[in-house]
Amino acid sequence: MDIExxxxxxxxxxxxxxxxxxxxxxxxxxxxxxxxxxxxxxVTQSVNVKTGITKVEVAPxxxxxxxxxxxxxxxxxxxxxxxxxxxxxxxxxxxxxxxxFEADGGKWxxxxxxxxxxxxxxxxxxxxxxxxxxx
Numbered sequence: 638m639d640i641e642x643x644x645x646x647x648x649x650x651x652x653x654x655x656x657x658x659x660x661x662x663x664x665x666x667x668x669x670x671x672x673x674x675x676x677x678x679x680v681t682q683s684v685n686v687k688t689g690i691t692k693v694e695v696a697p698x699x700x701x702x703x704x705x706x707x708x709x710x711x712x713x714x715x716x717x718x719x720x721x722x723x724x725x726x727x728x729x730x731x732x733x734x735x736x737x738f739e740a741d742g743g744k745w746x747x748x749x750x751x752x753x754x755x756x757x758x759x760x761x762x763x764x765x766x767x768x769x770x771x772x
Contacts, residue, residue, distance in 0.1 A: 640664050643735040655717055656702035663698060664735050667724070698724060701740050709749040713756040716748035 644664055651657050701719040708715060718741040725734045754772035761768050
């Protein structure tokens with residue numbers, strides 16, 4: 638997705654934990670036409686990042702990254718997951734793009750179920766209720 642939309646989505650849909658700050662630091666400093674894939678073997682990429690008024694440096698793009706998206710009830714612990722983070726230069730007048738791809742094989746779904754179960758058990762116990770939670 639477009640870099641600006643990606644930054645907004647990342648801030649609005651993910652907890653401030655794990656590698657979120659690293660990704661925001663990279664994509665927040667990309668200028669049009671500035672991405673350069675020097676080494677892209679499917680796992681490692683490099684990108685030019687503006688770090689000062691005029692200084693531009695090559696920064697490694699971390700992969701995989703650990704992020705914690707909002708995926709379940711807000712009261713339950715949100716599970717962290719691995720994602721593959723990719724950047725692509727825009728072609729012609731197109732702006733650079735960024736993408737995240739889930740890389741945990743769906744493990745987050747099981748983690749969500751267990752986190753909701755734990756939350757319900759703790760809350761029911763606090764109310765003095767002994768109701769078994771099946772999850």
